[in-house]
Amino acid sequence: MRPFTYERAGSPAEAAAAAARNPGAKFIAGGTNLLDLMKLEIETPAHLIDVNGLSLDRMEATPDGGLRIGALVRNTDLAADERVRRDYGLLSRALLAGASGQLRNKATTAGNLLQRTRCPYFYDTAQPCNKRQPGSGCAAIGGFSRQLAVIGGSESCIATHPSDMAVAMLALDATVETVRPDGATRAIPIADFHRLPGDTPHIETSLEPGELITAVTLPQPLGGTHIYRKVRDRASYAFALVAVGAVVQPDGSGRVALGGVAHKPWRVAEADAELPKGARAVTTRLLAGAAPTPENAFKLPLVERTLGSVLAEAKG
Amino acid sequence: MINPGDLEMTRRGLLMGTAATVALTAGAFPMPAEAVVGAAAPQSVPQPDLAPVTSAVSFTVNGTSHDLTLDTRTTLLDALREHVHLTGPKKGCDHGQCGACTVLVDGRRINSCLSLAVMHQGDSITTIEGLGNPKSMHPMQAAFVKHDGYQCGYCTPGQICSAVAVLKEIEAGIPSHVSADLTARPQFTADELRERMSGNICRCGAYSNIVDAITEVAGRQA
Ligand SMILES: Cc1cc2nc3c(=O)[nH]c(=O)nc-3n(C[C@H](O)[C@H](O)[C@H](O)COP(=O)(O)OP(=O)(O)OC[C@H]3O[C@@H](n4cnc5c(N)ncnc54)[C@H](O)[C@@H]3O)c2cc1C
Ligand code: SF4
Ligand code: FES
Ligand code: FES
Numbered sequence: 001m002r003p004f005t006y007e008r009a010g011s012p013a014e015a016a017a018a019a020a021r022n023p024g025a026k027f028i029a030g031g032t033n034l035l036d037l038m039k040l041e042i043e044t045p046a047h048l049i050d051v052n053g054l055s056l057d058r059m060e061a062t063p064d065g066g067l068r069i070g071a072l073v074r075n076t077d078l079a080a081d082e083r084v085r086r087d088y089g090l091l092s093r094a095l096l097a098g099a100s101g102q103l104r105n106k107a108t109t110a111g112n113l114l115q116r117t118r119c120p121y122f123y124d125t126a127q128p129c130n131k132r133q134p135g136s137g138c139a140a141i142g143g144f145s146r147q148l149a150v151i152g153g154s155e156s157c158i159a160t161h162p163s164d165m166a167v168a169m170l171a172l173d174a175t176v177e178t179v180r181p182d183g184a185t186r187a188i189p190i191a192d193f194h195r196l197p198g199d200t201p202h203i204e205t206s207l208e209p210g211e212l213i214t215a216v217t218l219p220q221p222l223g224g225t226h227i228y229r230k231v232r233d234r235a236s237y238a239f240a241l242v243a244v245g246a247v248v249q250p251d252g253s254g255r256v257a258l259g260g261v262a263h264k265p266w267r268v269a270e271a272d273a274e275l276p277k278g279a280r281a282v283t284t285r286l287l288a289g290a291a292p293t294p295e296n297a298f299k300l301p302l303v304e305r306t307l308g309s310v311l312a313e314a315k316g
Numbered sequence: 317m318i319n320p321g322d323l324e325m326t327r328r329g330l331l332m333g334t335a336a337t338v339a340l341t342a343g344a345f346p347m348p349a350e351a352v353v354g355a356a357a358p359q360s361v362p363q364p365d366l367a368p369v370t371s372a373v374s375f376t377v378n379g380t381s382h383d384l385t386l387d388t389r390t391t392l393l394d395a396l397r398e399h400v401h402l403t404g405p406k407k408g409c410d411h412g413q414c415g416a417c418t419v420l421v422d423g424r425r426i427n428s429c430l431s432l433a434v435m436h437q438g439d440s441i442t443t444i445e446g447l448g449n450p451k452s453m454h455p456m457q458a459a460f461v462k463h464d465g466y467q468c469g470y471c472t473p474g475q476i477c478s479a480v481a482v483l484k485e486i487e488a489g490i491p492s493h494v495s496a497d498l499t500a501r502p503q504f505t506a507d508e509l510r511e512r513m514s515g516n517i518c519r520c521g522a523y524s525n526i527v528d529a530i531t532e533v534a535g536r537q538a
Contacts, residue, residue, distance in 0.1 A: 003366040006388045006434055032430045035391070036411050046366055048388070050435055076424075080490040085498040096493045100515025101485065102478065103412055105424045106431065236493065236514035 001038050008050045012179045012214050015051050019210030020181030022047040027212060029072060030106035032099075033115040040123060042132055056214055059083070065220040068177075071110035071213045075165065076101070078109060088218060089226035090245050094168035097230040100237050110213035113166055113176070113193070114205065117159035117263075118239050120144060130156045131201040141293075147241065150292040150299045152262040157201030158293070160260055161194060167245045167259040168228060170267050175217045181210040187217070194264030201263070224249040225314040229306050230259070242299050244306045248314035252276035256307065258286065261299060279308035375439045377402065378446030386433050392426075393417045395433035396443060404444035404473040408517070415516035418474035419443050425481035427515075444473035447480065455536065456480050459529035467520035475516045479530045482512045486534075504534040 009015035019025050026045035028034050029052065037043040056070035059081055067083055078084060079095035099107060121127040121139035128137035140148055140158055149158045174190040193205055207213075224247045232238040243259030254275050257267040271285035283304040290300060374383045377400050384399055393410075396402050396419065408416030410429045417429040420442040448454035456476050459465070466472040486502050494511040495502045502508055509530050510523075518526065 001389045003368045004388055005366070005369050006371055006432075008437075028432070028435070030430075031432060031435065032412055032427070035430050035432065039410065048432075052435065076485075076490060080488075085491065089498050092491065092498055093493075096491060096495075100412075100415065101482065101492075101512055102415060102418055102425050102427045102515045103430075106426050236511055 002041060002044045002046070004038075004046055004048050006048045006050065008053050010053060012054055012056065012212055013183050015049050015054060016179050016181045016183070016210055016212045018049045019212070022049075023209075025049055025210075027051050029108040029111040030074070030103075031111075032103050032107050033111060037116065040125065042123065042125065051212070062217060067218045069109050069216045069218070071215055072108050075099070075104040075107040075109070075112060078165075079104070087221035088168075088172060090171060090228055090247055091165070091168040091218075093226065093228035094164040094230075094243075094245055097228055097240075097243070098164035109165075109216050112163055113169070113213070113216070114207075115163055116204070118162045119148060119159040122159065131159060131197070131204075134200070134202050144295065145293040146295045147239070147260075148293070148296055149262050150296055151266065151287055151290040152196045152264070153291065154197045154199060154201070156199045157197035157263065159197065159201065159263055161204075161262070161264050162239050163265070164228070164230060164240065164243060164259060166190075166194070167243055167257045167265045169216065169218075170265040171245045171247060171255050171257040172218055172222070175219075176213055177215040177217060178207065178211050178213050180208060180212075185214070190216075190265075191267065197263045204263075222247050222249075222255075224254055225316075227310045227313055229310050231302060231306055242302045242306055244303065244310050246307070246310050246314065248275065248311065254314075256282060256286070256310075258303060261287070261290075261303065275311075279304050279311055283307060371434045373434045373437050375433075375436045375441055377441045378443060384433070388432065388434055390433045391429050392419070392421075392431045392433045392436055392441070393428035396428060396441070399433075402443050402445050406470055406473060408471065408474075413517070414471070414474075415478060416471050416474040418477045418516065420477055420481060423481070423484070425478050442477070444476055447476065454480070455533050456529070459532045460526070463525045463529040463532065464522070465526040465529040466518075466522050471516060471518045471520075471522075475513070475518065475526055478513060478516045479526070479533070482509065482530065483534055485512065504531070506531060509534070 009018055025047035028048045028050050057072040058070045060068050062068050075095050079092045085092050119140055121129050122132050127139040130138050138157055149160050169190050176188045176193050179185050226247050228245045230240045230243040232240055240260035246256040248254040255272045257265055259265055268286050271282050274281040274285050369388045370385050371388050372385050382400055393405055396405050405419050405428055406416035408414035412427045412430040417427055418425050419428045421439050448457050456479050489501055491498050491502055492508055492511050494507050506527050509527050
């Protein structure tokens with residue numbers, strides 16, 4: 001790990017301003033992704049701004065009947081919150097399908113959204129990787145790509161976003177609230193938050209340098225049946241090969257988002273509209289234009305079958 | 317294909333991944349430019365070669381307070397092992413993948429390898445040494461002995477700290493991936509225990525005896 005200076009921030013504005021003062025600084029929340037990457041010198045911040053002292057660890061009802069989740073609410077506490085379990089079951093389920101009990105106790109809402117890819121070549125500093133070292137190439141294209149993206153990739157990068165929670169947030173139309181170094185705040189719809197790789201795979205979100213996430217807000221509960229189905233190589237404590245998050249209403253309408261298929265959680269409005277027609281119709285729309293590698297082409301039928309099983313479960 | 321970031325690990329993969337990590341951190345290799353999430357021009361960020369930085373931190377370990385001055389890079393695990401000289405918490409993978417380093421911080425279990433010591437100012441930390449000792453064992457320690465919940469014992473301190481926290485989590489009504497009904501009280505079933513303990517890997521495969529040990533303590537508590 002490279003040496004770094006460390007400070008504890010006292011308020012969100014202070015944290016954002018500290019980031020502006022220290023180019024190359026990083027916020028640290030749970031540390032479960034950042035420290036992992038710092039040990040491998042994939043992340044090399046010269047300065048860490050500890051945001052754990054900010055009082056962003058609360059959850060509160062919003063005036064319009066939604067829920068505002070502080071950026072520092074731990075994944076365990078979010079999944080266990082009574083309102084989330086009752087009204088946003090998809091979110092609880094997605095969180096509980098991720099990582100381990102120990103990790104969820106530390107991992108935060110903001111850190112989870114910003115966790116970086118698990119592409120094996122991103123982790124291997126001896127390999128070219130445009131995300132880790134822009135312009136160096138992509139070892140995954142033509143390499144071991146079983147876990148990687150089948151849609152939305154580019155000639156620069158075919159990595160996937162590893163978060164389970166983010167899939168649920170996308171299906172639930174969450175909004176990411178931030179404060180910028182100049183103190184200005186904004187609200188970013190989750191659909192505009194994560195980016196596709198294009199030719200700049202090192203730019204993963206629409207956040208600006210030094211911009212701090214303060215909360216993630218959920219709109220009013222949707223009702224319906226909430227299901228998160230994660231398919232992985234072992235029954236627990238593994239990242240998704242494919243994940244399907246769905247909210248299905250009694251009349252068969254609803255919404256669906258996928259994990260494990262793209263550089264960001266994946267949702268297509270026209271595909272939601274096909275839900276009453278069944279898994280094949282939805283999958284055709286969701287994955288139109290997919291460009292899998294020979295190693296990960298299995299994900300396409302896997303999505304359809306997983307969605308089929310989710311819709312069957314929703315019917316009861 | 318072995319890579320340290322990949323969780324789909326076989327036992328052999330776990331060992332090799334650990335070896336690869338050691339090789340990576342010890343050896344010279346090309347330094348990647350920093351990839352700043354959300355930043356437009358990551359390569360323009362200068363990387364000053366900082367000398368090691370130290371910082372003071374105070375926390376309580378097993379009821380005793382410690383004032384330490386540590387390199388900011390020191391993980392909680394290394395602080396406990398190298399500075400507080402408690403070698404109960406083990407370093408298996410050093411990357412959050414095995415659970416050998418599990419300790420309780422203010423009663424919650426965490427992976428001490430993925431947490432910086434300086435971030436624990438004022439915290440109260442419990443390691444396996446604080447749960448009990450050979451003369452006065454914690455019920456969970458006694459149950460692991462009785463049920464042979466280990467072979468080599470390397471994962472055991474983490475397993476026991478985790479198990480103690482798991483029973484509290486179930487009691488507190490925190491659901492798990494295998495809880496059938498999110499809104500009902502979770503039960504102390506073997507399925508629940510297995511899922512909740514999945515962050516603790518045992519290379520010796522003592523899993524079934526570990527579940528027996530935890531089940532016995534859960535039964536006594538219930
Ligand atoms: C072994 C292992 C298995 C895992 N399995 C899964 C899994 O199955 N599914 C899954 O979804 N995840 C999994 N994870 C990932 C885990 O969910 C993430 O590491 C965690 O959510 C990150 O949260 P954190 O608070 O620890 O983030 P940190 O590591 O503290 O930060 C991550 C990033 O977010 C930035 N950041 C943090 N807070 C803010 C803020 N408020 N504003 C702006 N930037 C911020 C940091 O600068 C950093 O770049 C796994 C991790 C490990 C180690
Ligand atoms: S797929 Fe993306 S993350 Fe993986 S090696 Fe290629 S550029 Fe790097
Ligand atoms: S040493 Fe393996 S999880 Fe910490
Ligand atoms: S007892 Fe040997 S690793 Fe678990």
